[in-house]
Amino acid sequence: MISVAKALQLVCAQVRDFGNEQVEILQLGGRMLAQDIVADRPYPPFNRVTMDGIAINSNAFLSGKRSFKIAGVQAAGQVQQTLIDSADCLEVMTGAMLPAGTNVVIQYEQCAISNGIATVNVDEVKILQNIHLESTDSRQGDILVKQGTTITPAIIGLIAASGLSYVAVKRLPKVAVCATGDELVEIDQQPLAHQIRQSNSYMLVAALQAEGIHAQRYHLRDEPQLILEELTTITNYYDMVLLSGAVSKGKFDHLPAVLGRLNMQTIFHGIAQRPGKPFLFGKLPNEVLIFGFPGNPVSTFVCYQLYFRAWLAASLGRNLTPMKAFLNKSISFKPNLTLHALVTLSYNEGKMIASQIDSSTSGDMVSLAVAEGILSLPANRQEFTTDEAFDLLLLS
Numbered sequence: 001m002i003s004v005a006k007a008l009q010l011v012c013a014q015v016r017d018f019g020n021e022q023v024e025i026l027q028l029g030g031r032m033l034a035q036d037i038v039a040d041r042p043y044p045p046f047n048r049v050t051m052d053g054i055a056i057n058s059n060a061f062l063s064g065k066r067s068f069k070i071a072g073v074q075a076a077g078q079v080q081q082t083l084i085d086s087a088d089c090l091e092v093m094t095g096a097m098l099p100a101g102t103n104v105v106i107q108y109e110q111c112a113i114s115n116g117i118a119t120v121n122v123d124e125v126k127i128l129q130n131i132h133l134e135s136t137d138s139r140q141g142d143i144l145v146k147q148g149t150t151i152t153p154a155i156i157g158l159i160a161a162s163g164l165s166y167v168a169v170k171r172l173p174k175v176a177v178c179a180t181g182d183e184l185v186e187i188d189q190q191p192l193a194h195q196i197r198q199s200n201s202y203m204l205v206a207a208l209q210a211e212g213i214h215a216q217r218y219h220l221r222d223e224p225q226l227i228l229e230e231l232t233t234i235t236n237y238y239d240m241v242l243l244s245g246a247v248s249k250g251k252f253d254h255l256p257a258v259l260g261r262l263n264m265q266t267i268f269h270g271i272a273q274r275p276g277k278p279f280l281f282g283k284l285p286n287e288v289l290i291f292g293f294p295g296n297p298v299s300t301f302v303c304y305q306l307y308f309r310a311w312l313a314a315s316l317g318r319n320l321t322p323m324k325a326f327l328n329k330s331i332s333f334k335p336n337l338t339l340h341a342l343v344t345l346s347y348n349e350g351k352m353i354a355s356q357i358d359s360s361t362s363g364d365m366v367s368l369a370v371a372e373g374i375l376s377l378p379a380n381r382q383e384f385t386t387d388e389a390f391d392l393l394l395l396s
C-alpha cells in the first residue's frame, strides 16, 4: 500500500492533453480557456458618464458661474453631442458619451432645475468628476483574460463584451462510468431482497457533469468474459474509465484480473487510507486511464473527489486552491491510515471549522449526502486536536 501523497503524485503524473475545441458562450462556465481574450476596443470604449445630471465646462464654473441654460440632453446610446457655448450645460445620463466641450458632470441631486436652467448648489467641483475615462480599465489590444484561466460568469461577461460567441477551450476527456456487480439493478426496477439499486454510477456521472464532462454509464455483470468484452469495446472509444466496485479481495472482484488480461499497467492498487483503501489505478497500452474505485459509495465518492479531480486539474493546468480547516472536537484514530473524514463546515471567528459526520461505514450513503467536505487526517498519527489545521477538500 502506498501513501496518499504518493498516490496523488502518481495520479497527477498521468496528465493528458485532449486538445482544444470551440465552445458556444453559454456553455463555457467552468471550462479552461485555451486562447487569450483580447480587447477589441478600449474599456470603457468612450468617456462614460457615471451619474445622471448635467455636464458643464469647468472653466465656466471656475469663473463663478452656477446657473447654466440646458442646451440639450445626451442619452446613453446617442451619438456624442457637443456643448457649443460654455455658459450652457447638457443634461447627461449614466452610460452616455461625455459631450464634447464638457469635462465635469454634476449629479441631479446637486442641481435645481427650473425653466430650462440648472442651478448648481455646490461650491466645488473636480475636473473629470463622475466620468469613467476611456481606456482606464484596459486599452484596445490588451489581454483581458489569459489562456489557462477557468471561465467564470464574470469572464463570460467579458467574452460577450469582446464580441465573441465562441471561444477555444481545453477539450475534456470522454469518460465511461461503469458500475460492477450482480446485486445491482437499474433505478426504475424494484430490487428483490438481495439486490440494491445502482447509485454510484449516477453519483459519478453527476459529479462529472459539474466539471462539464458528459459521461456515459455502463453496468458490468460479475462475469469475467463479459467484463473483458465490454471493457474492450469501451476502452477503444473512451479516454478513461471510472469503475466502481470489484477491486477488493472477494471471489467476484474480477476487475484486477480482467484488466490484467487487457494488459493494463497497474500504477498502484491500494492506498493507506480510509475510506478507499483498495483503489486501483492503471493505464492500458493505448494510454486509456483506469480509475478503479472501491464499490462502497463513500469510498467511490471520496476517491473520485480526491484523485480524479486532482488528475483533471493537473491535466487542464488548473490549480486547486489548497484549503485548511480546524476540527470542532478532537478525534482519535488508531489505524495507520490517512482518515478522510466526511465533515460539515462552519465558521467561528474567521476560522473554518469541520465537524465530522457520525457514520458507521463507507457504505453509508445517507451520511454522505450531508457532507460538505473531506478533512484528511494524516497517517502515522493517532490523535488529532482542535488547535491544528488539516487539509480540506470542498465537495463538488
Ligand SMILES: Nc1nc2c(c(=O)[nH]1)N[C@H]1C(S)=C(S)[C@@H](COP(=O)(O)OP(=O)(O)OC[C@H]3O[C@@H](n4cnc5c(N)ncnc54)[C@H](O)[C@@H]3O)O[C@H]1N2
Binding pocket: 179, 180, 181, 183, 184, 196, 197, 198, 199, 200, 201, 244, 245, 246, 247, 248, 249, 250, 253, 275, 276, 277, 278, 293, 294, 295, 296, 297, 299, 362, 363
Ligand atoms: N477481505 C477483504 N475484504 C474487503 C476489503 C479488504 O481489504 N479485504 N476491503 C474492504 C473495503 S475497504 C472496501 S471499500 C470494499 C471495496 O470492495 P469492492 O471495490 O470490491 O466493491 P464491491 O464489493 O463490489 O462493493 C462494495 C459495496 O458497495 C456496493 N456497491 C458497489 N457498486 C455499487 C453501486 N454502483 N451503487 C451502489 N452500491 C454499490 C456493493 O453492493 C457492496 O455493498 O471491500 C471491503 N472488503
Ligand code: MOO
Binding pocket: 273, 274, 275, 276, 277, 278, 294, 296, 298, 299, 361, 362, 363
Ligand atoms: O475503502 Mo473501504 O472504504 O475503507 O470501506
